[in-house]
Amino acid sequence: AQSVTQLDSHVSVSEGTPVLLRCNYSSSYSPSLFWYVQHPNKGLQLLLKYTSAATLVKGINGFEAEFKKSETSFHLTKPSAHMSDAAEYFCVATKGRDDKIIFGKGTRLHILP
Amino acid sequence: SQTIHQWPATLVQPVGSPLSLECTVEGTSNPNLYWYRQAAGRGLQLLFYSVGIGQISSEVPQNLSASRPQDRQFILSSKKLLLSDSGFYLCAWSASRDSPLHFGNGTRLTVT
Known part of the structure; x- marks a missing residue:
């Protein structure tokens, strides 16, 4: 069965330092993968x-994620954290017209001044 | 551009009272529509989804029901609320199953 695992429920980083939020998926095929912020x-x-168009995906607010099939990972990164990045982040997987949309349990990102 | 409206933003209801949360989408046709619930400190739980008018799939048997009376309108209802129905309810739409979800701003429901 398809699943999404966000390895950290909480991550704390100092403002101006890099951010890494980890996500692994379990699937026998390449899913569509998303990151959401709340x-x-x-x-x-x-x-x-x-x-599947490109393995390195750039998003809004300076975030990017790299799809690594060999590691079944889709980690979210940002070079320099900003206070406004403090939020909860969800990794989501889906595939095809009939498969379910699978949410990870979320990672709460704390930014330290 | 497409927009999604969800209301009310907050709601406090007594146990046993009815519930009606409404969600409408503008700027697209025949969207997939979803109702999620987010309990404190937990991830999102899919409650219902709809691929067309009158077509509702329930993911979790519970005290709630959903209806889609029009193409871009999705309603979440309950005849009698329970304390356990408290939570943050999110409506979302997508163009297809593997397209991005677009969320409303949510409704904070407190059942007292």
Whole structure:
């Protein structure tokens, strides 16, 4: 069965330092992969998506993610954290017209001043 | 451009009272529509999804129901709320199953 694992429930980084949010998927085929961000009491906003066109995907707000099939990973990175990046981040996988949309449990990113 | 509207933003209801949350999408036709619930400290739980008018799939048996009376309208209802129905409810739409989801701003429901 397809699954998405976000390895860290909380990540804390200092402002101006790099961000790494980890996501692994379990699938016998290459899914479509997404990262969403959720600020408190708000809906989720799409950061970026991978749909097999390129393994390195650039998103909004300086975020990017790299699809590594050999590692079944789709980690989210940003070179320099900003205070406004403090939020919860969700990794999502889906594939095909009939498969379910699978959410990871989320990673809460804390930015230290 | 496409927009999604969800209301109300917050709601406090007593146990046993009915519920109706509404979601509408503009700027697209025949969208896939979804209702999710997010409990405190947890991820998103898919409650219902719809691929067309009158077509509703339920993911989790519970005290809630959904309806799609029009192409771009999705309603979440309950006849009698339970304390466990408290949570953050999110409506979303997508063009297809493997397209990005577009979320509304959510409804914070507190059942007292």
